[in-house]
Amino acid sequence: MAADSMVQLVSYLAAQQPYAIVGTPESEWVDFKSVPPGGPYDLSTDKGKFELAKDVAAFSNAGGGLLVCGFKAKKKQTELYEVAEKVTPFGKKLVDSTRYKDIITEYVRPLLKVKFFWYDHPEDDPEASGHYFVIEVPALSEADRWAVVTRGITDDGQFIKNSWTIPIRNGDTTAFLPQDEVYRLLNDGLRARHGADAAVAAPAVDRAEAREALRADLGMQETPVLFFQSIPDHPRGLVPGTYADGGLRDVLGNQDTLRGASAFNWASVHTRPEPREGGLLLTIPARGGLLVDSDGAITGAAAATSDMLGWAMEYYSGDGERRISVFVLTEITLEYFRLVDRHVLPLVHSTWTHRIVASDFAQAPARTLAPGDDPAFPLRGAPQPATSSNWNHSWKALGDPELDAYEALRHIYALFGLDVTTNPFTDGNRVDTAKLLAKRQ
Known part of the structure; x- marks a missing residue:
């Protein structure tokens, strides 16, 4: 054979x-x-x-x-x-x-x-x-x-x-x-540079319509949502093999997660990925979902409620605020990039841009986040309220799930006026998977 x-x-x-x-x-x-x-x-x-x-x-x-x-x-x-x-x-x-x-x-x-x-x-x-x-x-x-x-x-x-x-x-x-070929390439580059004005790097495309479409599919128009988005800088049309055996639909339906599908990740035990205009839609009832465009761009939505980001934190909330779990936030962020960096980015030969958008986090009752680990009774850690309801930041994809997860958390923590180094599951400039696994045990 x-x-x-x-x-x-x-x-x-x-x-x-x-x-x-x-x-x-x-x-x-x-x-x-x-x-x-x-x-x-x-x-x-x-x-x-x-x-x-x-x-x-x-x-x-x-x-x-x-x-x-x-x-x-x-x-x-x-x-x-x-x-x-x-x-x-x-x-x-x-x-x-x-x-x-x-x-x-x-x-x-x-x-x-x-x-x-x-x-x-x-x-x-x-x-x-x-x-x-x-x-x-x-x-x-x-x-x-x-x-x-x-x-x-x-x-x-x-x-x-x-x-x-x-x-x-x-x-x-x-x-x-x-x-000789190296010499030719260098001279071609010089001629192109002198023959036209230097190109100004275009800002990364912000596919706000994909976020709104996913939000509508999930019925979360009135729910504070944390969006993750990954967009190829040079889309190349339909992603081949999306619906084939072993293709992207199978990847979404059989995700390799840190824990089971009922944990804080992008898998679902109740629904399967559905075709959607050349792409895919995976809904996770009450918690969030994933939308994949036909060119491979992917949008993830996680509800900032007690069903997902605020899981088990309702007991510690006061004055109408809604506290976000540090553990859940870190795990769902790392799981997104474990899925996308490993299985989606390689399908489109392009540089990619990752983006996080925290929508409606500052609207009453404001979502809050505290430094350090999640609290145990008695309550420890002073929670900080979100300072914006349209927090939108992007960076060039690094391609390493632990590095990209850290970069995402760095921007999310800044929304609350916090430094990401207060997150106990980070080490240097990356999220430490081993620390997260040790915590769950």
Whole structure:
């Protein structure tokens, strides 16, 4: 057997059928890595760091692809490309994914939204055991090309300072953009700059009509609502495969959440995503919902009531105010970006803009938020009222759920005159998933 697409290859791994991948040729979308004692890439050396950065940049320049670690590939005389011929699963201790991410961040420009996944080998296999490590590399849009490795390397495997390379995927191998082509690209850019006034960056589109449509579908016109929105800066028409098996409808209907569907996330135990003008609508009665436009833009609405953001806080509210739960706010925010950054952004090759809108939070009775964790009796933490009923802020998507969740909370906390560092589930510039999971236990 063999996999003929990224989706099929990943489905084999997820179903613990790695032997079905044997026979798959390396190509512009997949590269197989066997695992020596030091791991797929030896990041203790300049050569290992360069190899990782080079492979990631090459796939990004070629339309995206998968680096699949745990298979031995070999080129036979009768075959044009190297082909996966043997499974070689390995232990997770050989890969420090944080270190991998740091290397890619340091040596590849622009910043890429690379994702890491582990898949298990079947436990009942007497011939092999361990895991497979997959690096999913997104494609750069034409407007953003080319991905550059910020170091060259000598024949002895040492970095060359003040040098750079542009790797490109060529079938099952990696080549480098020729100097003449680099020269032409630079001069084309200069001619374009001098031939026209420098373009002024257009403000990100604010799809207020999508928020109002979702609010009407949810019957929440009179309810304070916290909206999350994610818009591709360069929409490219209908998102392919939205209604196909394994497509966006299935993703929304079978969400990978931190807790069950009845917790504070964007899943529903009562309703399924419905087709809506080329997109999707998922309603979560009394709590909120999701609206996906045909081009992939997504809007989420969470009710600022005791059914959602104010869950369990009614007991602590005084003077007609409605207190927001810090835990619920943090979890629903992180769950939004776990869904959108991982499953929606990769469908449209574009830069994206995230936006939060707090609507009617200052209207009486005003919604309030307190620094620190949620209160326990006796009441602790002085709640601060919302200072605006039309709080609307956006930022360029970072592509990392914990980073984007922090950025969203930073803007939400400012609505109440608070600093996001008072949120107990943050660490540095990110939401700490481990802290949130520890709290729920």
